[in-house]
Amino acid sequence: MSKDIESQMRAALRPVAPREEFSQKLLTGIALERPELKPRRLGAGRRQPLAWWLTASLAASLVLAVGVHQRLQQQRAQQSGLEARREVMEALRMTSQKLNLAYEAVKSQSTSLTDEHSGA
Amino acid sequence: MRKFTVPLFFVLLAPALACAAPSPKLIFPSFSGLAQKATESVTITLDPALLGLAAKFLDGNDPQDAATKEVLKGLQGIYVRSYSFDKDSAYQQADIEAVRSQLAAPGWNRLVETRSRKTHADVDIYIMLDNNQAIGLALIASEPRQFTIVNIVGAIDLDKLHKLEGQFGVPKLDIDSKSAAKPRN
Numbered sequence: 001m002s003k004d005i006e007s008q009m010r011a012a013l014r015p016v017a018p019r020e021e022f023s024q025k026l027l028t029g030i031a032l033e034r035p036e037l038k039p040r041r042l043g044a045g046r047r048q049p050l051a052w053w054l055t056a057s058l059a060a061s062l063v064l065a066v067g068v069h070q071r072l073q074q075q076r077a078q079q080s081g082l083e084a085r086r087e088v089m090e091a092l093r094m095t096s097q098k099l100n101l102a103y104e105a106v107k108s109q110s111t112s113l114t115d116e117h118s119g120a
Numbered sequence: 121m122r123k124f125t126v127p128l129f130f131v132l133l134a135p136a137l138a139c140a141a142p143s144p145k146l147i148f149p150s151f152s153g154l155a156q157k158a159t160e161s162v163t164i165t166l167d168p169a170l171l172g173l174a175a176k177f178l179d180g181n182d183p184q185d186a187a188t189k190e191v192l193k194g195l196q197g198i199y200v201r202s203y204s205f206d207k208d209s210a211y212q213q214a215d216i217e218a219v220r221s222q223l224a225a226p227g228w229n230r231l232v233e234t235r236s237r238k239t240h241a242d243v244d245i246y247i248m249l250d251n252n253q254a255i256g257l258a259l260i261a262s263e264p265r266q267f268t269i270v271n272i273v274g275a276i277d278l279d280k281l282h283k284l285e286g287q288f289g290v291p292k293l294d295i296d297s298k299s300a301a302k303p304r305n
Contacts, residue, residue, distance in 0.1 A: 077173075084166065084174035091164045091198045092188065095270045098261040102243040105234035 142227035144248045144256020145197060146271045149218045154203050154211055162268075164200035171195055187280075194275035202268040211267055216260060219269055220244075223258055240264050247276075 155161045166174065175192050178185040205211065223230075223246045232245040241263045248256035254277075259270040 078177075080170075081173045081177040084170045085177040087164045087166055088171070088174040088178075088188065088192065088198065090162070091166065091200045091270070092191070094162065094200055094202060094268060095259060095272070098243060098259050098268055098270065099245075101236075101239075101241050101261055101263075102232050102234045102245060105236040105239075105241065105243060106232070108236070108238065109234070 142225045142248065144227075144271075145273045146199070146219055146222050146258060146269075148199065148201055148269065148271075149215075151201060151203065151215065154215055157205060157210055158203040159206045160202075160204040162200060162202040164198065166198040168196050171198065190280045191277070193280075194277065195272065196274035197272070199271040199273075200268070202266065204266045206265070208264040210265070213262070216262060216267060216269070219258075220260065223260075228256075228258070 151161075171192055175189055178189045178192075180186050180189065203211065222228075223244075227248050228246045229249065230244060231247045232243065234241075234243045236242070241261065243259070243261045246258040246260075247254050248258075253275060255273075255275060257270070257272040257276050259268070261268045
């Protein structure tokens with residue numbers, strides 16, 4: 001009984017050569033499907049907007065970077081200018097302070113000389 | 121050959137003569153030892169580029185800024201070194217000697233020399249003239265707890281400096297351009 005089943009199964013599962021039509025259909029089917037699966041053609045349609053966005057964002061980033069760089073340069077120049085202005089004011093203030101010192105000394109000297117003369 | 125020798129000699133001599141000419145710009149020592157001892161130190165170095173930049177940031181409509189702008193015209197540099205100490209005699213005269221010795225060079229003329237017994241403040245003002253035009257000013261003020269050196273390089277217009285009177289507390293020194301041309305040495 002079991003041998004019958006076994007022989008029946010073997011007979012059913014035996015390798016069978018495909019018909020010629022099958023092979024031809026399969027090859028035709030592959031050939032027809034290939035253009036749809038072609039990555040280049042498929043990608044070309046989708047890449048174009050991607051490339052456009054990429055270019056646009058790169059250009060925008062470049063413009064932004066140049067703008068930020070210029071702004072930073074302006075800020076740095078302004079800071080240096082204000083610092084230089086502060087230093088000029090400080091230098092002139094100190095100079096005038098010391099000139100004042102000299103002036104006071106000259107004044108007191110001339111006052112004492114005048115007093116001496118008037119006393120004599 | 122001789123045709124080229126004489127001009128070549130002068131060409132080679134010119135830089136040497138230029139180096140020998142006294143400069144209104146003083147060479148300051150580093151004063152590093154004093155800076156460490158000082159409670160307060162001021163170091164101002166304004167070269168022509170910085171003076172030009174500072175002038176751009178002065179408001180012409182503001183009287184003080186306008187007067188400052190006028191003074192800055194023709195200036196090539198302002199250099200200040202000032203050190204304050206918390207006790208008397210914290211610095212030696214030798215510390216200033218390196219600067220003072222430069223002012224003994226020909227070209228520099230002492231304009232004012234004051235010695236105050238009351239405040240113990242000594243102020244020396246030197247001026248360098250070129251064709252009766254002040255091209256350099258040096259000021260050394262030594263007080264018991266402070267010493268200051270100011271060096272202004274460039275065409276100093278004393279009339280314009282007068283205009284600063286009252287703005288920075290610059291007093292009337294009775295210095296005019298004519299008297300500056302005949303300084304005491």
